[in-house]
Amino acid sequence: GGGLEDDVEALKRAWITERGCPELVPYRSDLVERVKRKLAEQEELIEEERSINTPEPWRITAYEMEVERISYVLKSYQRCRLKKIQRYPLYSIKDLDVRERLSANEFEFAKSYTDLFGKHLTGTCVGRLPEPLQALDEQTRYDMIAKPNTQKHVFLRVVESIGQFELQAGLEPVFLDKDDIWVVPYIPCIPLVARSEVEFV
Amino acid sequence: FILGARGMSIDERVGEESLVDILREFKKTEGTSRLQLYNNDAVQRTIAEVNALFESVTNKVQNEPDRVEDPAFMCAVSTHYATLIRKKRLLLAYHVLRMQRIERVRWDMGPVLPDNVKSILSDAEIEYFREYDRIVSKLNQSEGFNVLSDLQPPQDLYITVRVLKDYGEILTTTGVIHLEKHTTHYVKRQDVEDLIRQGVLEHILD
Numbered sequence: 330g331g332g333l334e335d336d337v338e339a340l341k342r343a344w345i346t347e348r349g350c351p352e353l354v355p356y357r358s359d360l361v362e363r364v365k366r367k368l369a370e371q372e373e374l375i376e377e378e379r380s381i382n383t384p385e386p387w388r389i390t391a392y393e394m395e396v397e398r399i400s401y402v403l404k405s406y407q408r409c410r411l412k413k414i415q416r417y418p419l420y421s422i423k424d425l426d427v428r429e430r431l432s433a434n435e436f437e438f439a440k441s442y443t444d445l446f447g448k449h450l451t452g453t454c455v456g457r458l459p460e461p462l463q464a465l466d467e468q469t470r471y472d473m474i475a476k477p478n479t480q481k482h483v484f485l486r487v488v489e490s491i492g493q494f495e496l497q498a499g500l501e502p503v504f505l506d507k508d509d510i511w512v513v514p515y516i517p518c519i520p521l522v523a524r525s526e527v528e529f530v
Numbered sequence: 531f532i533l534g535a536r537g538m539s540i541d542e543r544v545g546e547e548s549l550v551d552i553l554r555e556f557k558k559t560e561g562t563s564r565l566q567l568y569n570n571d572a573v574q575r576t577i578a579e580v581n582a583l584f585e586s587v588t589n590k591v592q593n594e595p596d597r598v599e600d601p602a603f604m605c606a607v608s609t610h611y612a613t614l615i616r617k618k619r620l621l622l623a624y625h626v627l628r629m630q631r632i633e634r635v636r637w638d639m640g641p642v643l644p645d646n647v648k649s650i651l652s653d654a655e656i657e658y659f660r661e662y663d664r665i666v667s668k669l670n671q672s673e674g675f676n677v678l679s680d681l682q683p684p685q686d687l688y689i690t691v692r693v694l695k696d697y698g699e700i701l702t703t704t705g706v707i708h709l710e711k712h713t714t715h716y717v718k719r720q721d722v723e724d725l726i727r728q729g730v731l732e733h734i735l736d
Contacts, residue, residue: 365674365675390687393687393718394684394687397680397684397687397720398684400675400680401680401682401683401684404675404676404677404678404679404680405680407673407677408677408678408681411669411677415630415633434669434672434673435669437668437669437672438665438666438668438669441665441668442662442665445658445661445662445665446629449625449629449654449655449658450622450625450626452654453573453625453652453654454573454577454621454622454624454625455618455621455622457577457581458577458580458581458584458618458621459580459581459584459585462580462584462614462615462618471615
């Protein structure tokens with residue numbers, strides 16, 4: 330139906346954004362809930378068609394393929410986020426901004442993962458070092474907490490013409506016209522991403 | 531003492547050297563889940579080195595408190611401290627790199643730890659795999675689906691597989707099939723993904 334198509338497109342966009350962005354993007358919980366519901370409905374439809382011995386079995390295959398495609402995008406979206414949580418576990422739960430971007434389930438996972446992570450490292454090596462060296466979250470003399478590299482370059486497409494934009498103080502500003510694709514450092518573009526003036530590709 | 535780390539004997543640096551070599555090996559197999567046998571020797575020696583050096587530095591500083599005014603003395607203390615931090619980093623890097631690969635095994639192979647991997651891990655790491663599987667399973671349960679399945683974009687809905695090991699009967703979307711070694715079956719890819727990963731079935735491409 331029409332509603333599902335819009336949501337699938339939105340899911341694909343959310344997926345591409347999550348893959349392109351170095352940091353965690355706020356979780357699209359409403360969208361995910363809707364997609365999951367539609368998937369469950371499709372599965373029911375498939376079961377019905379199967380049980381009535383339909384004269385058009387190709388329908389079942391078509392529905393099944395659609396379910397597989399959408400499932401894949403949904404799971405890949407979740408996995409991309411899991412990878413980020415696992416790469417920056419302490420940061421994901423300690424930084425309040427980032428923590429808000431996690432779903433409730435993801436936050437539970439992040440907490441459990443961080444605990445497991447800490448327990449393992451303490452047990453195998455760090456716990457057997459002298460007490461002042463046992464910290465896993467030291468931030469005073471040096472920063473032990475891994476954070477995403479927001480200075481890396483990302484691929485962005487300009488959604489609406491922005492005109493002049495200063496990427497870096499002291500450098501010539503760039504002209505961002507609609508449909509341009511730029512490879513630029515992520516940090517200066519954060520406000521543009523937030524206002525959906527650019528999107529990841 | 532003033533000479534700092536260079537004043538250490540060759541023996542004292544053996545543990546650290548081993549870890550550095552091991553970490554170089556990791557760099558070569560980046561992106562894979564390849565693992566060598568857990569090198570408990572190198573780990574224990576490095577831990578012992580850290581404790582010994584720490585004790586020697588703390589004793590020195592405590593016994594000669596008036597020397598904190600001496601820049602040369604404090605420079606040596608800083609150097610020793612930097613050495614301690616470096617060894618801590620080596621220990622952490624070694625364990626974390628292995629943890630990442632163990633997680634990768636869970637992603638690629640599923641919840642059952644293959645025997646050939648199990649024999650390479652330390653007891654603590656086997657426990658890590660189990661705990662990690664537990665928290666992943668909890669997440670799957672709350673999400674209502676297996677997040678770590680469908681790892682490849684869907685291509686063919688149905689595929690031909692050959693049975694590599696006797697596995698008995700399985701229930702698929704199209705009914706019950708008997709997985710006898712050397713037989714082939716035309717099945718829905720989703721139903722048998724796990725078994726392919728575990729090496730029970732082989733996907734035959736035509």
